[in-house]
Amino acid sequence: MVGGGLGAFIGGVHRTAARLDNRYELVAGVFSEEPQEAAMSARLLHIPEDRAYKTYQQMAEREADRSDRVDVVTIVTPNYLHFPIAKAFAEVGFNLICDKPLATTVQEARELAEITLQKDLIFCVTHNYTGYPMVREARALVANGELGAIRAVRATYSQQWLTTALEKTGNRQAAWRQDPSKGGAAGCIGDIGSHAFNLAAFVTGLEVEAVCAEICTFVPDRRVDDHAQVLIRYRGGARGLVWASQVAPGEDQRLELAVYGERGGLVWQHDSAERLVVTQFGDRPRILVRGAAGMSAAATRSTRLPAGLPEGYFECFANLYSDVADAITAKLDGKPVVNPEFPTVHDGVKVIEFIHACLRSSKAGATWIPL
Numbered sequence: 196m197v198g199g200g201l202g203a204f205i206g207g208v209h210r211t212a213a214r215l216d217n218r219y220e221l222v223a224g225v226f227s228e229e230p231q232e233a234a235m236s237a238r239l240l241h242i243p244e245d246r247a248y249k250t251y252q253q254m255a256e257r258e259a260d261r262s263d264r265v266d267v268v269t270i271v272t273p274n275y276l277h278f279p280i281a282k283a284f285a286e287v288g289f290n291l292i293c294d295k296p297l298a299t300t301v302q303e304a305r306e307l308a309e310i311t312l313q314k315d316l317i318f319c320v321t322h323n324y325t326g327y328p329m330v331r332e333a334r335a336l337v338a339n340g341e342l343g344a345i346r347a348v349r350a351t352y353s354q355q356w357l358t359t360a361l362e363k364t365g366n367r368q369a370a371w372r373q374d375p376s377k378g379g380a381a382g383c384i385g386d387i388g389s390h391a392f393n394l395a396a397f398v399t400g401l402e403v404e405a406v407c408a409e410i411c412t413f414v415p416d417r418r419v420d421d422h423a424q425v426l427i428r429y430r431g432g433a434r435g436l437v438w439a440s441q442v443a444p445g446e447d448q449r450l451e452l453a454v455y456g457e458r459g460g461l462v463w464q465h466d467s468a469e470r471l472v473v474t475q476f477g478d479r480p481r482i483l484v485r486g487a488a489g490m491s492a493a494a495t496r497s498t499r500l501p502a503g504l505p506e507g508y509f510e511c512f513a514n515l516y517s518d519v520a521d522a523i524t525a526k527l528d529g530k531p532v533v534n535p536e537f538p539t540v541h542d543g544v545k546v547i548e549f550i551h552a553c554l555r556s557s558k559a560g561a562t563w564i565p566l
């Protein structure tokens with residue numbers, strides 16, 4: 196693991212998720228850019244001293260030389276480090292799990308995809324919401340044609356935590372996100388608009404033709420956006436909306452996806468993630484429940500507990516980790532890795548292309564920008 200030291204947020208979630216299905220052991224890492232914090236974090240995580248590294252460059256070099264080198268490296272640092280860290284490990288042949296957004300520029304993202312292909316690596320980008328069983332059920336329903344041809348998609352993600360200038364109060368996570376040299380040029384659109392966009396892409400399989408975006412900054416002196424509204428033209432004629440806000444009082448991780456086709460529609464909401472509402476036009480809505488009979492293979496495979504015993508955020512991450520473990524095991528056994536369910540580096544690239552097209556569109560006065 197790179198990142199995820201004392202006081203960090205998502206690293207701990209990754210560690211819990213990795214262990215949930217007993218497929219991973221954390222054996223090496225560099226958990227902070229601060230040497231003391233890195234060493235202390237490594238001790239608390241029971242990492243042997245010779246594998247508690249000082250820098251990611253040192254870790255890449257030394258792990259590459261070991262006969263028991265790690266099978267996969269997880270990157271859970273601020274955004275600007277995803278690219279150099281992923282590149283350093285990919286170039287010496289390590290599989291990767293990298294948190295979103297994949298990179299801060301389109302060029303970097305494409306370069307990572309290129310190295311992944313060249314080196315034949317497994318590369319997962321943790322757009323974790325794709326790990327929820329009922330999101331996978333939604334994807335299977337769309338793929339089976341239950342809704343008919345898709346006409347319209349609405350993906351929204353709202354949070355309240357950046358309603359005021361939290362970045363000026365010493366909040367660690369807000370500080371780097373609002374600093375373009377660390378978080379990248381995209382604020383809200385990169386941080387959570389990316390998840391909403393990816394969720395829509397994962398469930399519908401639709402490819403973007405063009406975007407028209409208004410990217411806004413409401414909090415005075417803030418250096419990146421904190422609110423975004425994007426219209427999408429998909430190839431084949433469907434239309435989409437991605438709406439993301441981090442200045443929405445009362446909202447916490449309110450992610451919602453609605454998909455409407457010629458024959459029916461579905462709605463999935465993060466605050467009732469175990470349910471999926473599906474309606475055939477002219478019929479009563481059906482509420483599908485995780486763990487119930489009749490689910491798709493993808494949803495069933497992603498379920499651990501019987502219906503009624505709640506699963507949640509850790510489990511959606513764990514589903515990505517277990518899918519990656521399957522892929523790595525197949526690779527080690529010399530078997531092909533075909534159409535993995537987890538978001539790959541190529542999905543990560545599409546997200547970065549989307550984000551930067553949105554920024555360009557907004558700068559040009561909310562004009563349509565082709566992808």
Ligand SMILES: NC(=O)c1ccc[n+]([C@@H]2O[C@H](COP(=O)([O-])OP(=O)(O)OC[C@H]3O[C@@H](n4cnc5c(N)ncnc54)[C@H](O)[C@@H]3O)[C@@H](O)[C@H]2O)c1
Pocket residue numbers: 197198199200201202203204205206225226227228229250251271272273274276294295296321322323367368371386
């Ligand atoms: N998938 C999700 O839903 C989700 C949720 C939260 C965050 N994230 C992503 O995860 C990443 C981390 O976010 P966070 O909120 O946990 O941030 P954080 O600030 O809490 O943690 C970042 C960690 O990286 C460490 N770090 C910084 N520079 C380093 C270096 N050079 N070497 C090693 N470690 C270094 C820091 O010390 C810290 O431990 C971001 O890219 C963010 O977008 C994803």
